Amino acid sequence: MRHSNHGPVLTRMLGDTGSLIFVVVLIALTVAVPLCNVYLPEASALHVTDYTVALIGKYLTYALLAVAIDLIWGYCGILSLGHTAFFGLGGYAMGMYLMRQIGDRGVYGNPVLPDFMVFLDWEHLPWYWHGMDLFPFAMAMVVLVPGLLALVFGWLAFRSRVTGVYFAIITQAMTYALMLAFFRNEMGFGGNNGLTDFKDILGYELSADGIRNALFVASGVGLLLGFLIARFIVTSRLGRVLEAIRDAESRTRFTGYRVAYYKLWIFTVSAMLAGVAGALYVPQVGIINPSEFSPIASIEAVVWVAVGGRGTLYGAALGAGAVNFAKTWLTGAYPEIWPYALGILFVAVTLFLPKGIVGLVSQLRRRMRRKEPS
Amino acid sequence: MRTCTPRGTTAAAVLALLAVLALAPCALAQNNGQNEGQNTDSNASEATPATSESPAPANDATVESGRDAQASDEPGDTAEAQAGADGESEPGADTGEDEDSTEYAATIAELADASYPEKRDILNRLVANPNAHTPELLTAFADNRLVVRESDQRVFVAAEERDETYVLRDPITFEAAGKAATRDFEPVRTNVGLRGSIESGQAQLRLQAEDAETRLAAVETMTEKLDDAAADALRAHRPEENDDAVLEAIDRALAINDLNTGDNAAKLAAVERLSGDFNQMVYNRLNNILLLIPEDTEDRDQAQLRAAVAAEVERIDWWRGVYDQLETLFFGLSLGSILVLAGIGLAITFGVMGVINMAHGELIMLGAYTAFVMQQLLPGHVGLALVLAVPAAFVVSGLVGILIERSIVQWLYGRPLETLLATFGVSLFLQQLVRTVFTPLNRSVSAPEWMSGQLHFNDMFALTENRLVIVAFSLAVFAALILVMNRTSLGLKVRAVSQNRDMARAMGIRTQRLDALTFGLGSGVAGIAGVALSQLTNVGPNLGQAYIIDSFMVVVFGGVGNLWGTLVGGLSLGVLTKFLEPHTGAVLAKILMLIFLILFIQQRPRGLFPQKGRAAEGS
Numbered sequence: 001m002r003h004s005n006h007g008p009v010l011t012r013m014l015g016d017t018g019s020l021i022f023v024v025v026l027i028a029l030t031v032a033v034p035l036c037n038v039y040l041p042e043a044s045a046l047h048v049t050d051y052t053v054a055l056i057g058k059y060l061t062y063a064l065l066a067v068a069i070d071l072i073w074g075y076c077g078i079l080s081l082g083h084t085a086f087f088g089l090g091g092y093a094m095g096m097y098l099m100r101q102i103g104d105r106g107v108y109g110n111p112v113l114p115d116f117m118v119f120l121d122w123e124h125l126p127w128y129w130h131g132m133d134l135f136p137f138a139m140a141m142v143v144l145v146p147g148l149l150a151l152v153f154g155w156l157a158f159r160s161r162v163t164g165v166y167f168a169i170i171t172q173a174m175t176y177a178l179m180l181a182f183f184r185n186e187m188g189f190g191g192n193n194g195l196t197d198f199k200d201i202l203g204y205e206l207s208a209d210g211i212r213n214a215l216f217v218a219s220g221v222g223l224l225l226g227f228l229i230a231r232f233i234v235t236s237r238l239g240r241v242l243e244a245i246r247d248a249e250s251r252t253r254f255t256g257y258r259v260a261y262y263k264l265w266i267f268t269v270s271a272m273l274a275g276v277a278g279a280l281y282v283p284q285v286g287i288i289n290p291s292e293f294s295p296i297a298s299i300e301a302v303v304w305v306a307v308g309g310r311g312t313l314y315g316a317a318l319g320a321g322a323v324n325f326a327k328t329w330l331t332g333a334y335p336e337i338w339p340y341a342l343g344i345l346f347v348a349v350t351l352f353l354p355k356g357i358v359g360l361v362s363q364l365r366r367r368m369r370r371k372e373p374s
Numbered sequence: 375m376r377t378c379t380p381r382g383t384t385a386a387a388v389l390a391l392l393a394v395l396a397l398a399p400c401a402l403a404q405n406n407g408q409n410e411g412q413n414t415d416s417n418a419s420e421a422t423p424a425t426s427e428s429p430a431p432a433n434d435a436t437v438e439s440g441r442d443a444q445a446s447d448e449p450g451d452t453a454e455a456q457a458g459a460d461g462e463s464e465p466g467a468d469t470g471e472d473e474d475s476t477e478y479a480a481t482i483a484e485l486a487d488a489s490y491p492e493k494r495d496i497l498n499r500l501v502a503n504p505n506a507h508t509p510e511l512l513t514a515f516a517d518n519r520l521v522v523r524e525s526d527q528r529v530f531v532a533a534e535e536r537d538e539t540y541v542l543r544d545p546i547t548f549e550a551a552g553k554a555a556t557r558d559f560e561p562v563r564t565n566v567g568l569r570g571s572i573e574s575g576q577a578q579l580r581l582q583a584e585d586a587e588t589r590l591a592a593v594e595t596m597t598e599k600l601d602d603a604a605a606d607a608l609r610a611h612r613p614e615e616n617d618d619a620v621l622e623a624i625d626r627a628l629a630i631n632d633l634n635t636g637d638n639a640a641k642l643a644a645v646e647r648l649s650g651d652f653n654q655m656v657y658n659r660l661n662n663i664l665l666l667i668p669e670d671t672e673d674r675d676q677a678q679l680r681a682a683v684a685a686e687v688e689r690i691d692w693w694r695g696v697y698d699q700l701e702t703l704f705f706g707l708s709l710g711s712i713l714v715l716a717g718i719g720l721a722i723t724f725g726v727m728g729v730i731n732m733a734h735g736e737l738i739m740l741g742a743y744t745a746f747v748m749q750q751l752l753p754g755h756v757g758l759a760l761v762l763a764v765p766a767a768f769v770v771s772g773l774v775g776i777l778i779e780r781s782i783v784q785w786l787y788g789r790p791l792e793t794l795l796a797t798f799g800v801s802l803f804l805q806q807l808v809r810t811v812f813t814p815l816n817r818s819v820s821a822p823e824w825m826s827g828q829l830h831f832n833d834m835f836a837l838t839e840n841r842l843v844i845v846a847f848s849l850a851v852f853a854a855l856i857l858v859m860n861r862t863s864l865g866l867k868v869r870a871v872s873q874n875r876d877m878a879r880a881m882g883i884r885t886q887r888l889d890a891l892t893f894g895l896g897s898g899v900a901g902i903a904g905v906a907l908s909q910l911t912n913v914g915p916n917l918g919q920a921y922i923i924d925s926f927m928v929v930v931f932g933g934v935g936n937l938w939g940t941l942v943g944g945l946s947l948g949v950l951t952k953f954l955e956p957h958t959g960a961v962l963a964k965i966l967m968l969i970f971l972i973l974f975i976q977q978r979p980r981g982l983f984p985q986k987g988r989a990a991e992g993s
Contacts, residue, residue: 079791156976165790169926170972177968339806346799350792
């Protein structure tokens with residue numbers, strides 16, 4: 001990978017062909033899909049149905065999560081098997097805001113308490129629900145809560161040099177513990193059922209066409225910004241240090257860098273990106289429940305990155321899209337086959353495609369180029 | 375003759391039909407005119423004892439024959455027996471029995487308009503002088519199935535059918551007595567107190583049972599509902615009793631009876647006699663006395679009694695506390711031994727070889743399914759199948775493990791994160807495979823007899839045998855594994871390769887073959903763990919997932935590469951969890967354990983017992 005650390009920021013960030021193509025395609029997608037949904041007649045071959053808009057919107061949020069994972073795994077060698085914990089926390093923060101927006105239109109008609117709290121016979125709103133009815137505050141929480149958890153968790157882990165497999169296992173324990181905790185009704189997050197039955201966002205009805213497209217655009221913009229931030233980081237000097245840590249942690253430490261702080265910093269940023277992805281995910285799907293925290297979901301997200309190609313960022317986004325598209329298609333067409341396919345995919349990618357789809361493409365291109373002169 | 379009447383329940387109908395077929399010739403011959411009139415009342419009176427005043431001679435014959443031929447409660451049997459009896463019954467029973475049954479019939483007839491205290495008295499008389507059908511009669515009584523016909527105040531046992539009719543039976547012989555509309559009857563009412571007495575009466579009848587356990591249960595039921603009649607019955611039965619446990623229960627019941635009814639001296643003596651008895655009923659009774667006597671009583675006798683009782687209750691409470699702790703400890707060890715079993719295979723693949731095998735849980739699951747399949751292959755030999763399942767599961771999971779190692783893991787040595795992902799794919803694959811082959815439904819593996827009882831120390835402390843067996847089993851597996859690792863050439867080679875692969879190869883160890891064998895060993899042990907787990911939970915495709923995170927935690931907690939660490943780590947985590955649970959609830963305890971482990975690993979990244987020396991440096 002060539003690095004151009006000098007020159008204007010934009011050329012630095014988009015100097016890489018893959019990244020440039022990705023950004024262009026992403027912008028085109030973000031603009032075209034809503035337009036095709038609204039302006040093309042339903043009979044048209046290019047018409048995008050409401051369902052597809054929501055589906056691609058969901059893929060975009062997954063892609064953002066994948067970018068967040070690739071940022072730490074691909075560039076700093078930190079494998080987190082608990083990244084959906086941050087995704088879920090961001091989602092819950094958004095869910096809490098949406099829940100408060102229901103107001104007295106719930107089944108029990110309580111203006112303050114969400115339905116499940118009335119059902120549990122609670123009298124007051126728990127302290128952590130206060131302020132969640134304000135959009136800016138809730139959005140701050142979307143970023144701050146996952147960030148804070150990552151900061152504390154990472155500080156404990158990186159300070160004592162928990163690395164590699166051990167780190168993977170304890171992140172898995174973390175998301176598992178969170179899942180168990182959120183399953184408890186006493187936690188005040190709706191237990192098993194999670195948060196759902198949302199009505200409005202910012203005063204607009206969630207099910208309206210305009211809002212669906214707006215959320216789609218927001219996801220596209222979110223992914224674009226997330227990608228650019230990540231790209232900015234990895235092409236900066238800081239990014240070089242991160243790669244040094246990935247390739248030779250001890251040597252970097254002996255060179256005088258405080259490895260733990262670099263790791264902590266990138267881990268926290270990644271968790272915040274994952275939180276934003278979760279927050280964009282919830283209004284489009286309409287529900288958030290504890291199964292989002294399940295360790296399997298985290299591992300699956302890591303596989304998206306591996307399939308797309310580690311350490312390229314756009315590869316991660318591509319992998320998230322491809323695997324989820326395959327999942328939607330296969331679970332619809334052959335529900336029995338999907339787990340087999342996923343299992344084989346895990347094995348095949350690690351054994352035969354260590355650099356993922358992106359690696360495969362560049363390998364093919366190299367082979368073509370070699371053939372051309374002859 | 376009423377045998378030919380169709381019965382309410384299908385099973386009985388089938389049996390009756392068989393009886394009818396077998397006896398068709400004679401039954402038909404005798405029955406000619408009667409089938410038409412079955413549903414009318416007039417028929418019923420012919421074969422049933424009418425009233426206490428006028429027992430017809432024919433009745434006695436029926437009563438007798440019913441009694442002789444009838445030992446079981448099955449209505450179908452009754453039908454058969456009576457069909458037989460009808461064919462061969464001859465009048466002329468002996469007169470002593472005759473008198474008894476007359477009195478018995480009279481007692482039952484009194485039920486028609488008795489008050490509750492009278493009913494209790496009637497009940498005691500019936501129990502004191504029972505016939506073969508008295509247990510059934512009492513059951514019917516307790517279920518509110520005794521009814522009185524309004525027209526002539528006769529008592530029947532009724533079973534309600536649809537369309538508001540009763541199928542009637544005679545309360546003495548339990549012969550069918552036709553059908554009639556419910557509106558002509560009034561039930562013999564019971565209340566809670568009376569039903570308690572009925573239960574006690576039923577127990578009293580069971581005191582005569584052959585089986586000591588039935589007698590013991592009977593005494594216990596009677597103790598719960600003690601009255602003078604029951605105490606008398608126990609006292610009367612005591613000399614004939616020869617089973618120690620039953621004797622002890624009778625003595626306890628009599629002492630409790632003294633506590634209830636005796637004078638102060640008798641009560642004090644009873645407290646003395648009950649000392650050291652941890653039975654729940656004794657405890658309740660003593661606590662009851664504490665409540666009844668005010669703390670600042672003026673009466674000296676009462677005060678003395680209260681002091682004695684209070685001392686005894688305190689003693690029991692103390693012991694109860696001790697036993698509770700012991701029980702929690704046992705539950706903890708039992709949970710811990712499961713964790714050890716689940717983790718010990720991983721201690722080899724992960725700890726010794728350094729391979730992250732996310733499919734470890736599925737290897738456990740395969741072991742559990744092997745146990746299930748063995749039981750299907752050997753129906754009727756539950757225990758044998760389970761014992762054979764242990765080596766079978768070792769082979770099945772071990773072979774699958776070797777297959778995984780040869781096909782996937784061997785290409786990924788030194789790349790732990792990739793191994794993790796690939797083996798996770800294997801775990802998904804295996805899960806779905808099991809779902810396809812065995813359906814996603816949970817299967818249950820039945821427990822053999824030697825694992826389904828309880829080891830009874832005293833009334834406060836009993837350990838379930840299946841957990842005891844599993845604790846012992848996991849220790850045995852652990853010991854066997856330690857022996858393999860420390861005393862066999864395989865173990866020596868495994869340790870050599872894990873410490874210095876290149877040097878080991880230079881010494882002529884075929885490392886590739888050894889890797890496969892080691893992986894197979896760890897996988898096989900996982901399969902054995904699955905057999906043990908099949909005794910505790912249902913066997914389903916998700917069985918392994920529940921244990922994978924726990925297993926990794928145990929191994930990492932104990933210290934990677936150290937089998938003893940896994941043992942100590944697993945047991946202590948189990949005990950810790952069980953001691954937390956009463957205070958926090960199961961889920962929170964689990965969450966706290968996970969948080970504890972996360973913090974622990976951060977404090978001591980190499981676990982409780984870190985590996986020392988050159989081998990540790992590389993990891």
